Amino acid sequence: MGAPLISLHGIAKQYGEGELATRVLHDINLVINRGEFVAIMGSSGSGKSTLMHILGCLDRPSGGQYRLLGRDVASLSGDELAALRRDTFGFVFQSYHLLGGLSARENVEVPALYSGLSRAERKARAEQLLTTLGLENRLGNKPSQLSGGQQQRVSIARALMNGGDIILADEPTGALDSHSGAEVMALLTGLARQGHTVILITHDPKVAAQADRRIEISDGRIIADPGPASAREDTAVPARPRPAGSLATELLEAVRTAFRSLHSNLFRAALTLLGIVIGVASVITMLAIGNGSQQQVVQSISAMGSNLLLVRPGAPNQWGRRATSTLVAADMDAIKEVANVAAAVPEIGGAATLRFGNLDHSPEINATSADFPAARQWALSAGTFFTADDEQSYATVAVLGQSVVDALFPDTDPLGQYVMVNNILFQVIGVMAPKGASPWGQDQDDVVFVPYTTGGLRLFGQQFLRSITVSVDDVARIGDTEAEIHRLLLARHGVEDFQIRNMSSIIDTVSATTRTFTWLLGSIAAISLLVGGIGVMNIMLVSVTERTREVGIRMATGARQRHILQQFLTEALVVSALGGAIGVVLGLAAAALVGRFEIPVYFSLSPVLLAFGCAFVTGLVFGWLPARKAARLDPVIALASE
Numbered sequence: 001m002g003a004p005l006i007s008l009h010g011i012a013k014q015y016g017e018g019e020l021a022t023r024v025l026h027d028i029n030l031v032i033n034r035g036e037f038v039a040i041m042g043s044s045g046s047g048k049s050t051l052m053h054i055l056g057c058l059d060r061p062s063g064g065q066y067r068l069l070g071r072d073v074a075s076l077s078g079d080e081l082a083a084l085r086r087d088t089f090g091f092v093f094q095s096y097h098l099l100g101g102l103s104a105r106e107n108v109e110v111p112a113l114y115s116g117l118s119r120a121e122r123k124a125r126a127e128q129l130l131t132t133l134g135l136e137n138r139l140g141n142k143p144s145q146l147s148g149g150q151q152q153r154v155s156i157a158r159a160l161m162n163g164g165d166i167i168l169a170d171e172p173t174g175a176l177d178s179h180s181g182a183e184v185m186a187l188l189t190g191l192a193r194q195g196h197t198v199i200l201i202t203h204d205p206k207v208a209a210q211a212d213r214r215i216e217i218s219d220g221r222i223i224a225d226p227g228p229a230s231a232r233e234d235t236a237v238p239a240r241p242r243p244a245g246s247l248a249t250e251l252l253e254a255v256r257t258a259f260r261s262l263h264s265n266l267f268r269a270a271l272t273l274l275g276i277v278i279g280v281a282s283v284i285t286m287l288a289i290g291n292g293s294q295q296q297v298v299q300s301i302s303a304m305g306s307n308l309l310l311v312r313p314g315a316p317n318q319w320g321r322r323a324t325s326t327l328v329a330a331d332m333d334a335i336k337e338v339a340n341v342a343a344a345v346p347e348i349g350g351a352a353t354l355r356f357g358n359l360d361h362s363p364e365i366n367a368t369s370a371d372f373p374a375a376r377q378w379a380l381s382a383g384t385f386f387t388a389d390d391e392q393s394y395a396t397v398a399v400l401g402q403s404v405v406d407a408l409f410p411d412t413d414p415l416g417q418y419v420m421v422n423n424i425l426f427q428v429i430g431v432m433a434p435k436g437a438s439p440w441g442q443d444q445d446d447v448v449f450v451p452y453t454t455g456g457l458r459l460f461g462q463q464f465l466r467s468i469t470v471s472v473d474d475v476a477r478i479g480d481t482e483a484e485i486h487r488l489l490l491a492r493h494g495v496e497d498f499q500i501r502n503m504s505s506i507i508d509t510v511s512a513t514t515r516t517f518t519w520l521l522g523s524i525a526a527i528s529l530l531v532g533g534i535g536v537m538n539i540m541l542v543s544v545t546e547r548t549r550e551v552g553i554r555m556a557t558g559a560r561q562r563h564i565l566q567q568f569l570t571e572a573l574v575v576s577a578l579g580g581a582i583g584v585v586l587g588l589a590a591a592a593l594v595g596r597f598e599i600p601v602y603f604s605l606s607p608v609l610l611a612f613g614c615a616f617v618t619g620l621v622f623g624w625l626p627a628r629k630a631a632r633l634d635p636v637i638a639l640a641s642e
C-alpha cells in the first residue's frame, strides 16, 4: 500500500571527473519498506558508506533516482534535505561522532536545537532517552569520560532525539569490544521491533545475521538481496515532539553556543578580544581628548564674545605688526555711528611699572573706554569701572586685574588706594573678575585698565590706538556691519591702512582646525579597530578549520546552512560586541584618567555609539567570510575530516 519508504533506481556514484573518475556505486536498485531491519553487508571499500550517505541525504548520487516516501530526493532543496536529516533520519557512526566539548546530555540535545524544541523539553527528552539506554549516571560526562560502548549509546540516543524513523548505522559495532557490540546490537534490534526502520551497515556476517534481511554489496553492486518484506504499518514509531521553532530561541541558543566555544579556548578568545578592546577604547579616548581640546579652545575664544569685530592699524598683509600709527579716537567715534554697532572700545597698550608701598609689578596697561566691560562681557568683582566723564576729564583712575591685586595688595583692600604708574598717582576704583589664561596661555588678569585719554596723554605720550573692538547688536548682521566699517574707514583714511577681523569667523576657523585634529586622532584609532577586526577574521577562519567535523556532525543531525552561518557569525559578533563593551568601559576610564592631568576631555554619546557600532560591524564583516565558509561545507566531507 502506497509508495515504499525508500526506493533506489539505477543509483550510481562516482568521485572525480574525466580520467580520474572512480565509480564507486553502479546501478543500485533497492526497495526498503517501513519497519524493516536491513543489514547491508560487504567487504571494506565495497561502497557501503557511500550508499549510506546517499540514503541519509548527506550526499547526492551522480545518477539514478532516489525516492523517499514517493518524493524524488533530487528535487529537494538544501533546506529540505536538512529537514529530512533532522526529522526522519538518525545516524549512528562507527566513530560515534560526538561533540567533544559537550556532555552526553548536550550531545543528545543537538538535533533538537535545529527542530526548535524548548530548552526544558530538550533536556527532559535527552535525559529520558539516556535513561532508557542505561546512561542515567553519565548525563554530565564528556565523551572522553565515556567508554566506547557508552559513547555509541549516546549517539543512538541522539539518533532518536527527533524521532529517528529511519536509523542509519554505519559499522556501529566496528570499534567496540564484543560485549559492548552485543549491547549495541540488542538496542538496535529493540528499536527495529518498536517500529523504527533500521539500516545497518557492516562487514561482519555475524552482526548482519541479526537483521531480518541481508543485502550483499560487492564492488559497488548489489549481489544478493532477498527482496523487501511487506511494510509494517501496524507498529507506529513512538510520537516525537513536534515543536514550532522560533528565531529568538535559535539566536539565544547560538549565543549560548558562542559563549561555550569561546570559553573552551579562553586564552585565544582573550587575545582576539584584546584587539577589539584596544581598538574601541582608543577610538573613545582619542575622540574624548580631541573633542575636549576643541571645546576648550572654542569656549575660551567664544568667551571673548562672538559678536566682536576687531579693528587694527596696518595694511591687511601686515597683521601682527605693532605700532602702526593710523587709528585715532575720531575713527572710533565715527564707528559708533554705524548701524548695528553697540559699542566701540579703543585700546592703547603698553607696559608700565606699578608701585604700591614697597611692592613693584609690571603688568600690561590697557588704556580703554568706559564701554570695555560691556563690550568684552567682563564683569568686575569689586568697585566700579571708570565712566565717560572720567575719559573726558583725563581722570587718573585705574581698574586692576586680579593678578595685579595679588601682586601689589596681598593683605590690603586695593579699593581707594593710590598706586604709582610711571610716577603718576592713580586711584584704584575697581577690580576685574578673574578670567584666567587665554587660549594662548597668557595671563589675562595681569592687566591694569585706565581711561584711554589719560593713558594716551600721560602714560604713553601718543594718541594712536592699538585697536578698536567693536561689538554689534545683531550677530547675524555682523558681516554687513564689518563691510560698513570697512567703507567708512577707507573713506576717512583714503588708503587701506587698517584691518578688520571678525571674531565669529575666527572661532569658525579655529574649531574647523581642531575638528580636523579630532578626526585625525579618531581615524588613527579606527585603524587599530580594523586590525582588531582582521584578528577576529583570522581566529574565526582557524576556528572553522578546526571545527569542520563539528560542522559535519551538526549538519548530519539536521542543521541547515543558515544554522551554521548563524552559529559562526554569532561567535564573531559575540567576540566583537564583548570586546566593544569592554573597550567602551576602558576607553571612558582612560579618558577620565587623562582628564585628571588637566588635559581637557569631553565625553559625548556619539563616539561611544560610533566605536561600539564599528566593533559590531567589524564582527559582522570579518565574521561573515569564515561563517559562510563553514556553512558551505559539504556534510560528507566535513564529517570525514579529523
Ligand code: ADP
Pocket: 015, 016, 022, 024, 042, 043, 044, 045, 046, 047, 048, 049, 050, 051
Ligand atoms: P566501505 O564503507 O564499504 O568500506 P566506502 O563507501 O567508504 O566503502 O568507499 C567506497 C570506495 O569509494 C572506496 O574505494 C573509497 O576509496 C572510495 N571513496 C570514498 N569516498 C571517496 C571520496 N570522497 N573521493 C574519492 N573516493 C572515495
Ligand code: MG
Pocket: 048, 049, 050, 170
Ligand atoms: Mg565504510
